[in-house]
Amino acid sequence: MTAGKRTTDIVLALLLGLILFPVILAIALVILVRDGRPVLYLSERMKTPSEPFTLLKFRTMTTTRNDSGVCGGDKTTRITPTGHILRRTRLDELPQLLNILRGDLSFVGPRPPLRAYVEKHPEIYARVLRSRPGVTGLATLRYHRIEERLLSACRTAAETDAMYSRRCVPAKARLDMIWAANRTFCFDAALMIETAARAFQSAGQRSESD
Numbered sequence: 001m002t003a004g005k006r007t008t009d010i011v012l013a014l015l016l017g018l019i020l021f022p023v024i025l026a027i028a029l030v031i032l033v034r035d036g037r038p039v040l041y042l043s044e045r046m047k048t049p050s051e052p053f054t055l056l057k058f059r060t061m062t063t064t065r066n067d068s069g070v071c072g073g074d075k076t077t078r079i080t081p082t083g084h085i086l087r088r089t090r091l092d093e094l095p096q097l098l099n100i101l102r103g104d105l106s107f108v109g110p111r112p113p114l115r116a117y118v119e120k121h122p123e124i125y126a127r128v129l130r131s132r133p134g135v136t137g138l139a140t141l142r143y144h145r146i147e148e149r150l151l152s153a154c155r156t157a158a159e160t161d162a163m164y165s166r167r168c169v170p171a172k173a174r175l176d177m178i179w180a181a182n183r184t185f186c187f188d189a190a191l192m193i194e195t196a197a198r199a200f201q202s203a204g205q206r207s208e209s210d
Helices: 003-034 075-080 079-090 096-102 113-118 122-128 138-152 159-182 187-208
Strands: 040-048 051-056 106-110 135-136
Touching: 003 079, 003 096, 003 106, 003 187, 040 113, 051 096, 075 138, 075 159, 079 187, 096 113, 106 122, 106 187, 113 159, 122 159, 135 138, 135 187, 138 159, 138 187, 159 187
Parallel strands: 106 135
Antiparallel strands: 040 051
16 A cells, blocks of 8 residues: 555544544444444454454344354344335445555455465465455455345355355455556546445435335
8 A cells, every 4th residue: 555545544533533523423322222332243264365354333123143154045034124214325334444444454455365265266366455445445346236136145154254254255356456556546536426426326316215
């Protein structure tokens, strides 16, 4: 990561943190009142092939022991009503502003993988994780709906894991490498604007359906 990109991340994260603090506080209170503790979901992810960190999200599912793996159809029934809204609008990822300030994430980059997939696909992630993981990115925007459709059809954790490994990991890696080969400040800015636009669009669709 260049010094300029890191400086931009810090300044933007601080600015958004100040602006969105009332929203972050309100979401935390809603989760606490409607769904109870914990408010945050903590997940081990990989910053490099050998360096883990704790990813922060607002909790969107009921808690269970030994929860692991990506979210597929086998976990759909655990998503809370509040969680459905947060996931659709990506507001569940607001706590990742702290991850950005800590240096775990950038605003734009490949999504940080679980350790299990890094260990299953070391050659892929050796290339992908040369870049700092991000909150959003080319693969996130272009492949999210396809991934959601593929994984929603899975009915067991084993099916979800197999589908994600076989179909999603290689496809997302190709997009991440395209981004890495062509990244510029303007490209990153365009991806961030598109992410914000999709979040606002999802929030608007939710309001119209209520």
